[in-house]
Amino acid sequence: MRIHILKDYEEVSTKAASVVSSQIILKPNSVLGLATGSTPLGMYQKLVEMYNDQMVGFSEVITFNLDEYLGLNPEHPQSYNYYMYNNLFNKVNLSEDRINIPSGDIDKLEEFCKEYDQKIDRAGGIDLQVLGIGTNGHIGFNEPDHILKTGTHVVELAQETIEANSRFFDSLDEVPRRAISMGMSSIMRAKKILLLASGENKAEAIKRTISGEITTEVPASLLQLHPDVTVVVDKKAAKLIG
Ligand code: F6R
Numbered sequence: 001m002r003i004h005i006l007k008d009y010e011e012v013s014t015k016a017a018s019v020v021s022s023q024i025i026l027k028p029n030s031v032l033g034l035a036t037g038s039t040p041l042g043m044y045q046k047l048v049e050m051y052n053d054q055m056v057g058f059s060e061v062i063t064f065n066l067d068e069y070l071g072l073n074p075e076h077p078q079s080y081n082y083y084m085y086n087n088l089f090n091k092v093n094l095s096e097d098r099i100n101i102p103s104g105d106i107d108k109l110e111e112f113c114k115e116y117d118q119k120i121d122r123a124g125g126i127d128l129q130v131l132g133i134g135t136n137g138h139i140g141f142n143e144p145d146h147i148l149k150t151g152t153h154v155v156e157l158a159q160e161t162i163e164a165n166s167r168f169f170d171s172l173d174e175v176p177r178r179a180i181s182m183g184m185s186s187i188m189r190a191k192k193i194l195l196l197a198s199g200e201n202k203a204e205a206i207k208r209t210i211s212g213e214i215t216t217e218v219p220a221s222l223l224q225l226h227p228d229v230t231v232v233v234d235k236k237a238a239k240l241i242g
Helices: 009-026 041-052 080-087 109-122 159-168 184-188 200-210 219-225
Strands: 002-006 031-034 062-065 067-069 128-131 153-156 178-181 192-197 229-234
Touching: 002 009, 009 031, 009 041, 009 128, 009 192, 009 229, 041 080, 062 109, 067 080, 109 153, 109 178, 184 219, 192 200, 192 219, 200 219, 200 229
Parallel strands: 002 229, 031 062, 031 128, 128 192, 192 229
Antiparallel strands: 067 178, 153 178
8 A cells, every 4th residue: 555644635635636637647548436425525626627727638538436325316415426417527528428326216226236337347447446435444335344245236324424424414314324335346356546534533444444454344444455555645534543
C-alpha cells in the first residue's frame, strides 16, 4: 500500500482528482469504479473543474458505481444515482451508455447482480476503483461479517451505517435498510485501488485497514492483499497511524 497523509480534505480531494485524471490521460478508455458519500465530493468537484479547463475528457471512459440504496428511485435526492448525475455525470462529457450504476427500484435483483458483474468483465475489468470507507471498515456496502460476498449482491445495512448515513435524511426511519453493492471480488479484481478518508471518525477504520489483522470483520483490511492500493488520507484520519 502507498499511503499519502495530507494536510486536510482539500488536499485529499486534489490528490484524488490527480490520480483519477492521470489514469484517464494515460488510458482514455479507462474503466472507473466510482464511490459516492461525502468523501469523494471534493474529488468530483475538482474533476469537473479539470474537465472545464480542458485538462481531462471523459468521452471514452466507462464507469461502474459501487452501490445504491434499495427502495430509492434514481430521482430521489438521496439516491446514489441522483448524487452521481448531480456531481459528475451531468457535468462532464460522459455519455449515458458508458455509465453503469445500480438502480434502487429494480425488480429482478438476482439477475441484475449477475449481469452487473458480467458487464464489468465484458468491459475488461475495472482499471481504477475509487473507495471511501465506513467507520466500521466497510467498503462499498460490504459490511463487517463472518463471511463476505464475492460478487454484486443485496446487503442488509449495518446499524452503524444506517446511523452514519442518517445525516443525509430527515430522520433515521427514512434511511433504507437494504442496498445493492459490488462484492469483495469485484473490488479486489480492480487493477488499481484508490482509498480515500478524511476526518477523525475514520481514524480507527484506517488504522485497522492498514496495519490490523486481515479479517472479514474489517472488510477494508482485505485491501492489504491487493498489489496496487493507494491510500489518501488527511491528518485527522491518519491520527492513529502516526
Ligand atoms: C459509497 C460507499 C460507502 C462510502 C462509505 C463512506 O458509495 O461505497 O462505502 O464510501 O460509507 O461514506 P462517507 O464518505 O460519506 O463517509
